[in-house]
């Protein structure tokens with residue numbers, strides 16, 4: 001019975017709509033009209049307008065305040081922007097937001113800037129508050145913490161404040177860990193433990209006893225044995241993440257390592273109506289040194305099982321190296337500065353050999369996945385580009401826009417290959433300013449570390465570019481306005497570390513906003529639906545408290561998002577705007 005009726009309605013609708021008018025049916029009033037504003041659309045044919053009309057979750061029309069008002073009816077909500085700026089919702093192209101939210105809610109947390117006294121106090125209070133816990137897990141200490149503080153045994157230092165607990169803290173990069181004696185005992189890390197492939201157990205120079213610091217794969221071995229969050233905690237983490245994201249004006253995010261329980265939580269919370277944004281979930285693969293190809297069947301199964309309306313699962317994450325800080329775990333083309341704890345001419349670690357990586361990308365391309373590859377060092381970038389080039393030849397497709405994450409240092413010959421291979425430079429502007437983490441990179445690499453994150457060179461070469469917070473790795477907040485400011489100033493938006501990092505690579509506000517809106521949407525494979533303000537696209541937009549084009553660039557980080565709309569609904573309203 002329903003089919004013929006549907007047909008009649010479709011025919012009626014066609015007859016009524018097919019009048020050639022740009023406006024929708026006169027009887028169809030807008031749900032909401034935002035007028036009297038500066039609306040920045042990200043569309044070149046109509047870069048800014050005064051007003052926008054929304055209906056059924058979509059953008060119905062854009063134009064002058066007078067024209068848009070005509071689309072209103074009895075039930076229309078009118079919002080006077082009073083000159084304020086509106087723009088598309090932002091997309092964060094690389095973060096670990098649910099891990100960040102879980103850490104906020106449930107872990108023993110201290111700031112990257114924490115001193116030895118701060119960490120001791122935090123740990124003592126976590127031990128006190130959790131009398132029944134076996135483990136105290138948290139972080140995050142800054143990458144140069146042990147360079148800057150003379151702590152002969154990090155393990156014994158923790159023992160002083162641990163009581164009877166096993167303690168484990170991650171560093172700011174998320175690649176290295178710090179454990180106390182009980183944590184090492186419980187996870188079987190002893191004097192006789194060999195360094196795992198792709199990792200290093202740091203030891204006391206005289207006795208060979210592990211000193212509590214675990215780099216890369218050595219950390220993974222321990223982390224696998226940590227107690228996991230419960231399903232209810234994961235779901236609470238997703239809800240908290242969405243609340244934070246919408247509050248900062250994010251309506252899209254690319255989860256850079258969606259572990260199985262996180263994927264499930266995204267799916268379940270979305271089914272329950274709790275995901276008021278788009279999430280592109282990069283399905284996680286085993287971390288660390290790997291000699292076998294990936295389990296492609298498993299990845300496909302997860303994709304099919306957990307995709308839902310706002311959760312997009314055509315994405316995979318592969319980690320190919322570590323970080324170029326003093327831990328020296330990123331794969332470099334030329335050696336790190338010499339250091340007593342590392343072999344001569346040490347060039348870091350590559351997790352997956354080029355031939356295995358090639359095989360993975362071929363198989364994932366055949367199955368339609370976009371792959372995000374963590375490549376911090378220039379050797380890791382180089383080998384990943386080689387693998388992608390070979391894969392494109394084998395599959396005949398180059399449309400999937402794989403991403404090289406961080407891409408901090410690039411060999412000059414590799415720069416044009418991004419455009420040629422349609423590979424996206426997935427950059428981390430939130431950290432490209434003088435800071436402890438950048439100092440740690442300079443300490444490991446010397447002066448060449450003063451030339452990291454060449455975004456302007458990328459853009460001028462025609463390479464596709466993306467940006468992400470990487471939160472909770474390396475940055476204290478998911479706040480995208482921090483990253484946008486740093487792209488333009490290359491100075492510390494928090495004002496903590498003076499100076500400027502490679503100012504010649506600064507970009508313009510227009511370029512930065514494009515990266516955070518339509519380019520971000522493209523990385524989510526949703527550019528036809530969101531990322532710009534255009535008739536027919538999803539009504540994903542934000543109202544700001546200030547016009548970014550009339551303020552000093554150094555004030556961008558203080559931007560407050562007064563309202564966030566997702567699919568036409570208000571999903572965030574700032575206190576003052578209520």
Ligand SMILES: [Zn+2]
Pocket residue numbers: 094095096256470473
């Ligand atoms: Zn990351």
